[in-house]
Amino acid sequence: xxxxxxxxxxxxxxxxxxxxxxxxxxxxxxxxxxxxxxxxxxxxxxxxxxxxxxxxxxxxxxxxxxxxxxxxxxxxxxxxxxxxxxxxxxxxxxxxxxxxxxxxxxxxxxxxxxxxxxxxxxxxxxxxxxxxxxxxxxxxxxxxxxxxxxxxxxxxxxxxxxxxxxxxxxxxxxxxxxxxxxxxxxxxxxxxxxxxxxxxxxxxxxxxxxxxxxxxxxxxxxxxxxxxxxxxxxxxxxxxx
Ligand code: LP5
Ligand code: MN
Numbered sequence: 590x591x592x593x594x595x596x597x598x599x600x601x602x603x604x605x606x607x608x609x610x611x612x613x614x615x616x617x618x619x620x621x622x623x624x625x626x627x628x629x630x631x632x633x634x635x636x637x638x639x640x641x642x643x644x645x646x647x648x649x650x651x652x653x654x655x656x657x658x659x660x661x662x663x664x665x666x667x668x669x670x671x672x673x674x675x676x677x678x679x680x681x682x683x684x685x686x687x688x689x690x691x692x693x694x695x696x697x698x699x700x701x702x703x704x705x706x707x708x709x710x711x712x713x714x715x716x717x718x719x720x721x722x723x724x725x726x727x728x729x730x731x732x733x734x735x736x737x738x739x740x741x742x743x744x745x746x747x748x749x750x751x752x753x754x755x756x757x758x759x760x761x762x763x764x765x766x767x768x769x770x771x772x773x774x775x776x777x778x779x780x781x782x783x784x785x786x787x788x789x790x791x792x793x794x795x796x797x798x799x800x801x802x803x804x805x806x807x808x809x810x811x812x813x814x815x816x817x818x819x820x821x822x823x824x825x826x827x828x829x830x
C-alpha cells in the first residue's frame with residue numbers, strides 16, 4: 590500500500606523530456622500506489638478547460654485516465670499556475686479536484702496538503718495578485734474571454750511575474766513561519782506536505798509544544814522528477830528519470 594505525492598511538474602509542450610519522465614512514472618512506479626496526490630502546478634499554466642484539445646493536455650489527461658483505470662485514485666489540488674483547471678479536465682483525466690487545504694489520513698498523524706503559495710505571506714505583491722485571480726467573479730469574467738486572448742494575457746503576466754521575482758529577496762518567496770504555525774494549529778498539528786517553493790526539504794516545526802513535520806516537495810526539471818512516497822509507515826523520496 591503506497592500513497593504518492595508530487596507537485597510542480599510545470600508540464601508544457603517545450604519540455605518533451607519532462608513529459609516523458611511523467612509518462613514513465615504513470616506507467617511504472619505510480620501503478621504501485623493506491624492514491625496519487627498532485628499538489629499543484631502540474632502544468633506550466635492552465636488557461637481554461639476549453640484548451641483540452643491542445644495535444645499535450647489531451648495526452649496528459651489520457652495518461653492519467655489510464656492510471657485511474659488500473660485502480661489508482663488520483664487527486665489534484667490547484668497550484669498558482671493551474672488553478673483554472675476544472676471539471677472537464679477532471680472528467681477526462683478521471684481525477685478528483687481537492688479543496689485547499691485538505692487533510693488526509695497518513696498512519697497515526699494526518700497530512701495536511703496544500704500547494705504552498707498561500708503560505709508565502711511576506712510576498713505582498715503576489716498575495717494581492719492571488720486574491721484577485723482566485724476571486725470566482727474575476728474567473729468567470731476571465732474565462733469568458735476567447736482562449737487566444739487569455740493566452741496572451743497569461744504570457745504578459747508570466748513576463749511580469751518573472752521580472753517581479755528577480756527583484757524579490759529569496760526569503761520573501763519562502764513560506765512565512767507564522768502562517769505555517771497558524772495553519773498547523775488550526776488543523777490539530779498534522780504533518781504538512783506542500784510544494785511551490787522549489788526548496789525540497791524536511792523541516793521540523795515546533796508549534797505550541799507540538800513538533801510537526803513539514804515536507805516540501807521538489808519541482809521537476811530537465812529530465813528528472815521526484816515523488817514523495819508513503820509506504821510501510823514512513824515517507825521517503827524517490828527520484829524519477
Ligand atoms: O509560479 P512562480 O513560482 O514562477 O511564481 C509565483 C508567483 N507568480 C505567479 C504568476 C504565474 O507564475 C504565471 C501565471 C500563471 C497563469 C495562471 C492562469 C490564469 C491567470 C490569469 C492572470 C491574468 O503566480 C510570483 C511569486 C512566486 O510564485 C514565489 O512565491 O513571487 O508572484 C509574482 O511574481 C507576482 C508579482 O509580484 C505581481 C503580479 C504581476 C502581474 C500583474 C498582472 C496584472 C494583470 C491583471 C490581471 C488580474
Ligand atoms: Mn507554484
